Amino acid sequence: MNTVLIVDDSKTSRYMLRHILVENGYEVIGEAENGQEGFDKYCELEPDFVTLDITMPVMDGIETLVKIKEYDEEAKIIMVTASGQKNKMLDAIKLGAADFVTKPYETSQIISIMDSMKE
Amino acid sequence: MINRLFGNYLVEKKVLSQTQLDDLLPVQKDFKAEVETIAVINKVISAAVAQELLGRIDRNSEHFGEAAIDAEYLTDEKLDEILTYQSNAFMKFVQSMIDKHFMDLGQINHFLDEFQQIGGYTDAQISSLIHDDLEQCVQIFVPLKSPRLKEFTLTLIQTIRRLIDCDAYLDKSFTARSLQLDKHACQMIVGDMHMKVYISAPDNDLLAIANYFTGDTYEAVNEDALDNVGEFINCVNGLFATNLSYDNVTIDMSSPEFSMVGPFISNEKLYVIPIYANGYSLKAVLEVYE
Numbered sequence: 001m002n003t004v005l006i007v008d009d010s011k012t013s014r015y016m017l018r019h020i021l022v023e024n025g026y027e028v029i030g031e032a033e034n035g036q037e038g039f040d041k042y043c044e045l046e047p048d049f050v051t052l053d054i055t056m057p058v059m060d061g062i063e064t065l066v067k068i069k070e071y072d073e074e075a076k077i078i079m080v081t082a083s084g085q086k087n088k089m090l091d092a093i094k095l096g097a098a099d100f101v102t103k104p105y106e107t108s109q110i111i112s113i114m115d116s117m118k119e
Numbered sequence: 120m121i122n123r124l125f126g127n128y129l130v131e132k133k134v135l136s137q138t139q140l141d142d143l144l145p146v147q148k149d150f151k152a153e154v155e156t157i158a159v160i161n162k163v164i165s166a167a168v169a170q171e172l173l174g175r176i177d178r179n180s181e182h183f184g185e186a187a188i189d190a191e192y193l194t195d196e197k198l199d200e201i202l203t204y205q206s207n208a209f210m211k212f213v214q215s216m217i218d219k220h221f222m223d224l225g226q227i228n229h230f231l232d233e234f235q236q237i238g239g240y241t242d243a244q245i246s247s248l249i250h251d252d253l254e255q256c257v258q259i260f261v262p263l264k265s266p267r268l269k270e271f272t273l274t275l276i277q278t279i280r281r282l283i284d285c286d287a288y289l290d291k292s293f294t295a296r297s298l299q300l301d302k303h304a305c306q307m308i309v310g311d312m313h314m315k316v317y318i319s320a321p322d323n324d325l326l327a328i329a330n331y332f333t334g335d336t337y338e339a340v341n342e343d344a345l346d347n348v349g350e351f352i353n354c355v356n357g358l359f360a361t362n363l364s365y366d367n368v369t370i371d372m373s374s375p376e377f378s379m380v381g382p383f384i385s386n387e388k389l390y391v392i393p394i395y396a397n398g399y400s401l402k403a404v405l406e407v408y409e
Contacts, residue, residue: 010346010350010375012333012346013353016333055371055373057374082354083372084358085369086364087369103350103353103354
């Protein structure tokens with residue numbers, strides 16, 4: 001079973017995503033509510049996928065993306081954000097994000113992205 | 120949008136009870152309004168003429184539309200146009216009132232005219248309300264000068280209808296320089312626009328969002344429920360940011376915040392937008408900074 005780390009400062013958002021992922025056969029092995037905690041948990045848990053919110057306290061999603069990619073350039077990171085601003089999305093892709101989804105998203109959107117990246 | 124507003128007006132006027140209104144409001148899918156109802160509401164023929172024609176025809180063998188064409192009250196083209204409104208939510212609402220014998224067409228038409236007059240709505244505005252033209256409804260209820268604030272309000276009500284309550288509606292907005300908020304969630308927008316968006320309501324009224332946004336159920340508004348409302352605001356602002364980005368306008372959002380205790384806010388530009396969803400009354404407050 002593919003494992004996932006969810007990094008989002010909103011408890012509601014983490015709950016929604018966990019529910020979707022578990023229902024679709026993924027194992028959520030960790031959750032973090034800011035970028036620093038997300039990075040620490042990535043190093044500790046080494047999940048197959050990371051879902052990363054952009055707007056977070058302590059360390060935002062873009063900074064966290066950079067840190068995780070520096071640590072593990074093979075990391076599969078999907079940006080999950082409310083803001084669909086083109087520039088930010090393009091920045092995230094240039095910095096190594098595998099893909100992105102914007103909230104509010106349909107279950108099929110995020111699952112099809114993750115299914116397509118399974119090994 | 121007009122169903123609840125007009126329904127509330129009829130309850131205020133004591134021509135309809137709250138129980139009757141609650142009975143009328145649920146959307147009826149497999150149901151169509153009659154031609155005479157649409158013709159009268161659209162002021163194509165008068166209620167008196169409609170009643171007179173109805174008295175003349177045998178409804179088992181003759182259609183009102185055909186009789187109205189024979190009597191030259193309607194043209195074929197007008198009838199075709201009327202038929203396109205048979206599934207309109209307001210026409211069905213009016214038809215239900217008639218079918219349930221709460222009021223007749225003449226009375227409804229009279230109170231609709233009165234509702235228009237007292238509300239100060241133009242014919243075009245009433246038509247926008249009847250046809251649920253959201254963009255026009257925002258113009259009517261939230262007469263803001265700033266096109267971006269109008270666009271924000273449109274995104275807000277569209278998102279509420281999409282994710283929270285498809286029958287949600289607005290009421291007339293107002294400006295304030297200070298305001299006591301209730302329990303709320305909020306989010307700051309910075310960049311090419313600078314404003315803070317609050318959704319606030321007393322008691323447990325924020326359950327209107329919290330209990331419908333993610334499928335979670337809360338018995339009362341607590342911190343988790345407010346986090347849920349904050350995430351909803353985040354989605355609205357994200358969609359707004361997406362729309363603005365197509366015009367090369369860039370905004371950023373901070374993390375949503377929430378509080379069980381309402382602060383007293385004061386600002387030169389506070390816009391208060393009343394919203395009704397899932398039977399609760401909420402306030403969206405836009406605190407706009409220069």
